Amino acid sequence: MAKGLETSESIQLPPELRSKLIDIENQFNxxxxxxxxxxxxxxxxxxxxxxxxxxxxxxxxxxxxGLPSGDEIGEYVTIDLGGTNLRMCRVALRGQREEIDIKQHVYRLPPAIKTGDSRQLWNFIADSLDEFIKSHQIIANRDDRLPLGFCFSYPASQDAIDHGILKTWTKGFDIDGVEGEDAAAQLKDVLAERGLPLELVALVNDTTGAMVASAYKDPDTIIGAIFGTGCNAAYVENVGSIPKLKTTLPPDTPMAINCEYGAFDNAHRVLPRTKYDVSIDKDSPRPGEQAFEKMSAGLYLGEIFRLTALDLYESGLIFDRQGAAKLREPYKLDTGFLSGIENDPLETSQTRLEECLNIKVTLDETRVARRLAEVIAARGARLCSCGVAAICRMKGITSGHVAADGTVANKHPKFKQRWAEALGEILDWPEDREEDPIIITNAEDGSGIGAAVISAMTLYRIHGGNTVGIQG
Structure with a gap:
């Protein structure tokens, strides 16, 4: 729980500013x-x-x-279409939970592609793949194509593992010609057009990939979670507990579920939205969607901070009537900025604010900014615990490892502690416990290693004659 202003650093503030700051803090508690x-x-x-x-x-x-045995081997190419970058890997699995050899290259996604059309997207991916193949000397022999795992971190329904109909773009994407279509088929088409020596084996979500990659090395993995640009989780369910799934698989067959729970509470029944959250939703490319994500994910935390600071500025309470044009720029501030303001030495945070906003900032104003950063980040971490807690309660999970990936989980130094404290509150862990029964661990590379391991698991199934859920 975020602590009250009076128990934090002593800040000599005018009564009106102190009152407004306490009000904001209470809204985010x-x-x-x-x-x-x-x-x-x-x-x-x-x-x-x-x-x-x-x-x-x-x-x-x-x-x-299900989850991997840890004995999967082979060489695979993977691509990851993330929110900012396109990442390509050549992965060699050696089995026996041995070290994995991975070579990779990251291509920055041109901003125009995020709101362009499908042809631009697939041409960019094909061009990048072609360059990657040449640089890593992957021989173009159509009779000896390497298996390809495609990490597609957007809500997609799958009738088969090498199939995926995009339901809606997230993470600020709005590309024409992909929603409602099979993204895997579109990728297969461009591979064929270009004669690239790859065969798409599996379309994978990064959350499922993180869970599988972590389980490949850590058999105590129970859930894969992403706390980054977006938020999501994956876990393993029995087929018999999925009423909507019509299949010939036995009821006790384990099936990885990609929750896509960034859309939780789109109806706004329980989430404690502030006016800043409402503003972010209203001005987003998809108003009314991804309600939970917009309150807890890395894409939005810096923007929430900007809006709270702008509110104080426009109320005449901070920055002393300076022209703060930079503060009016949407998404000017990211989660890394937020983390720095909270965790860096005060003078460093002051310099960071001045350089980013192009204004003069006092130390007390820096302390105010730090308090905003604390309460916003703390709320995000506490909300993030709710999805994992819900899965654990639903499945009766009482111990294990939650493999977490994403910039917020990995780069905000207080996220994991805040998340764990909130999880303990929800699940009623004893306060005098010596250790937490469910702990957050650093996820293995879901988009690279995870996509490779899932591709290996899929090929093993094909070779074993189990082709249920594989289009081919």
């Missing part, structure tokens, strides 16, 4: 009782997603049948 209420609704929406298509939380079937 999420009590234990509220966390439990959110988790209860979360569990309800998770179950609804398993029962029927078209539910708020999609609970996408992935056709990844």
């Amino acid at each position: 999420v009590s234990t009782e509220k966390l439990k209420q959110i988790t209860q609704q979360f569990e309800k929406e998770l179950r609804e997603g398993l029962e029927k298509e078209g539910s708020n939380i999609a609970m996408n079937v992935t056709w990844v049948l």
